[in-house]
Amino acid sequence: MSASKSSKGLQRAELARRTGANLETVRYYEKVGLLPPPPRTASGYRSYDGAHERRLGFVLRARELGFSLEEIRALLRLVDEREQPCAEARGLAATHLADVRAKITDLKRMERVLKDVVAQCGDGMRPDCPLIETLFREKIDKEFGASKPQ
């Protein structure tokens, strides 16, 4: 219980608990250079402080937005090294936004086709399953769901 909350010396489990990260993920982020190696106690235990907590929070929030670890590394470099990081950070975010939108587009196409085949399957009593027939037929058409021919 005694979380030694004043000043210094969070253990790994405590840092994980505070940030919501998985225990092993903390060590992993250190290994891949997203979290700086913290000082150690005499017996080798990691000892984190507020700066580590803040940085780990940054990484976790960036993950929530779908940034890859490589992109997060780039963001952290900007934070650490640039005086005016906004333009470059904005660029990274804009690129990532485009990726996210592309994924949404892909998934919506999947959703449309799946919705249609599930509907065609109806109560599932048909001898010729429309889903299976669709998968055996050639190329799944871009305009499979003809509701909006664009």
Place this chain on the structure above:
Amino acid sequence: MSASKSSKGLQRAELARRTGANLETVRYYEKVGLLPPPPRTASGYRSYDGAHERRLGFVLRARELGFSLEEIRALLRLVDEREQPCAEARGLAATHLADVRAKITDLKRMERVLKDVVAQCGDGMRPDCPLIETLFREKIDKEFGASKPQ
């Protein structure tokens, strides 16, 4: 060049070319049991026929719809073993459709936040980068983009 197009004996590269699969993926799908091991020539070369092409097409089309290999294995089992696979296939597709919709929801949340921070960054000349501030601030709010409080 001579593709020996009549009847039998597609080589791996030829099958890959016809279906659009990556050359190595063909071998991988065999290894993980999605594609049955084809007969071999005297010297050990794989020799595919139309049934293989059809089955590989099925797998690739299912992948296009975002089914995992495990789900595709289940679909193929239905095709191979069930007389009336439609109800079960429909179930698999419906479950997968729900997954796809959940992913879309996640990505849309990301998109909304990213769009907002990129907009806030404006021309990127701000000394306090809104993107970076957002990532350092606490929890990214569900209602971050308050454009549609709904």
Place this chain on the structure above:
DNA sequence: CCTGCGGTCTGTAGCGACTACAGGGTCAAG
């Protein structure tokens, strides 16, 4: 003092779905 239990440490293996290579064998053309 010993014992036990929980924490920490390290390194490594596993996931899914490939992809790419190394190090060989085979085949047909020139």
Place this chain on the structure above:
DNA sequence: CTTGACCCTGTAGTCGCTACAGACCGCAGG
């Protein structure tokens, strides 16, 4: 008979973790 393009196998790498195994440490109770 050599060249080059194909094929074979097995294995390692990718990404972002997660979960062990086996060892060590620290503290409480008896």
